[in-house]
Amino acid sequence: MLLLTPKRSELADARIAAHAAARPVSSPISVERVWREPEAAYDADIVLSRWTRNARQPVELVNAGSQRWHCIGINLKCTTVTFAHAGRTLVQGRVTPGAAQVTAPGVACSAVFDAPSDVLHLFASQSVFAECYEDLFGRPHGGDIVIDDPRLVRDPALERLGQALAVSHTQDAALGKVFADSVSLAIVSRIVARHFAVRPSDAGSAAALPAWRMRRTIEYVDAHLGDPIGLEDMAQSAGLTRMHFAAQFRRATGLRPHEYLMRRRIEHAQQLLLETRHGVLDVALSCGFRSQAHFTAVFKRFVGETPHCWRTRANADR
Numbered sequence: 001m002l003l004l005t006p007k008r009s010e011l012a013d014a015r016i017a018a019h020a021a022a023r024p025v026s027s028p029i030s031v032e033r034v035w036r037e038p039e040a041a042y043d044a045d046i047v048l049s050r051w052t053r054n055a056r057q058p059v060e061l062v063n064a065g066s067q068r069w070h071c072i073g074i075n076l077k078c079t080t081v082t083f084a085h086a087g088r089t090l091v092q093g094r095v096t097p098g099a100a101q102v103t104a105p106g107v108a109c110s111a112v113f114d115a116p117s118d119v120l121h122l123f124a125s126q127s128v129f130a131e132c133y134e135d136l137f138g139r140p141h142g143g144d145i146v147i148d149d150p151r152l153v154r155d156p157a158l159e160r161l162g163q164a165l166a167v168s169h170t171q172d173a174a175l176g177k178v179f180a181d182s183v184s185l186a187i188v189s190r191i192v193a194r195h196f197a198v199r200p201s202d203a204g205s206a207a208a209l210p211a212w213r214m215r216r217t218i219e220y221v222d223a224h225l226g227d228p229i230g231l232e233d234m235a236q237s238a239g240l241t242r243m244h245f246a247a248q249f250r251r252a253t254g255l256r257p258h259e260y261l262m263r264r265r266i267e268h269a270q271q272l273l274l275e276t277r278h279g280v281l282d283v284a285l286s287c288g289f290r291s292q293a294h295f296t297a298v299f300k301r302f303v304g305e306t307p308h309c310w311r312t313r314a315n316a317d318r
Helices: 008-022 126-137 156-168 173-195 211-223 231-238 242-253 257-275 280-286 292-303 307-317
Strands: 029-031 046-053 059-063 070-075 079-085 088-095 099-103 109-113 117-124 149-154
Touching (some): 070 173, 079 099, 173 231, 211 242, 231 242
Antiparallel strands (some): 070 117
16 A cells, blocks of 8 residues: 655645634735725724725726725825715826825715726724824814815825835734734824824823833733734733823833734744744744744844754754
8 A cells, every 4th residue: 555645845734724724813904805895893993905906997986985984095006096085076087106085984985997006995993083082182082083084195104104004914914913003003193183283293202111011011922922912902911002002112112012022922933943843834833923934034034044044053052
């Protein structure tokens, strides 16, 4: 009888598939199948989706507007479009990358795309706008915040934030969640600041995260290094809102939350590489990475060499 032994790559693929099935992680940015329609659970307060179209023939689209979310659209590539907001034509012609537009809940929009397009849509609930307003002004807003700006906003900061999110879409979902949450809040905060004509710096600088809150956050992160962690998870461990936590954490550590999380995962990976005989793939999965390739790239960026080379050299030094 002939016995066939699976190849190492097949075994690795099987382990990745089993790991993903046991611990599903969705990308921070979903593919938008219906224009301006987010695909998310109803209890989500921030949803990111990306409308990408490569066809060159014209297409006409209509959306009645969500009753729950503001929609912030950031154009990622040059396109040609006729865009109508509440029945009024806003754009007819070429739109450059970085152009942004804000639509309030319940406002209908329509568009005719005459060229390939790539648009990032950020859907934010009222609670997110309230959170950003209170962080900027130090007090709650009286009533709902409704921002309906039919004009195209050309803001270099919004353009950079939108491009940063677009890049995160191609990276590891488990590690991109904290980053996506942080950047999404920064975009909403920027929109709120522009609407109420205040610079974010005018609200005063944040205090550093107190030591006892920092300990809680570190303990939470260390206990969940192999799990998907979002900005909200880290903020809740410290007993703060996301906006307050992100600012105070950076003031205390000099690092953004997602940067700290990535560094801590790499430190844990180094410990496992030295103290266990696990393969590189198993170490990657144990530290919250979804693929060996991405783990290797991040490890090399932080440490200066690949996991295999670092382990070989470290063991030789010992």
